[in-house]
Amino acid sequence: MDDTSSTLTGLPFFWLGDTHWRFAKESWDASNKPGWSSQFRGTVDRRVEQGFNVYQSNILSFGGGWESPEVWVNGATYGKLNVTYFQAVLDPRMAYVADAGLVNALG
Structure with missing residues (x-):
């Protein structure tokens, strides 16, 4: 075990977060804000x-939630989860947030 394995134990963490309500719905490669390439x-x-x-993420997006057809295979609400949707849409977003140095708090 190296010297750094427990250096963070017991340190306070000041949670300063914002919630991204449209986490899954905002455009990855376009924006309506001048100067931004991605909303x-x-x-x-x-x-x-x-x-x-901290980046609090509403992963199924405000207004759609679990009723969103893309979340389910063949759009059958509360059927089988569409893993491809989560891999294609949510995974890159989660990675971007983590790579930015933020703790992602899922909601």
């Missing part, structure tokens, strides 16, 4: 610039 990535980058350390 999603621009929002994450802005929160990092503002000093946030």
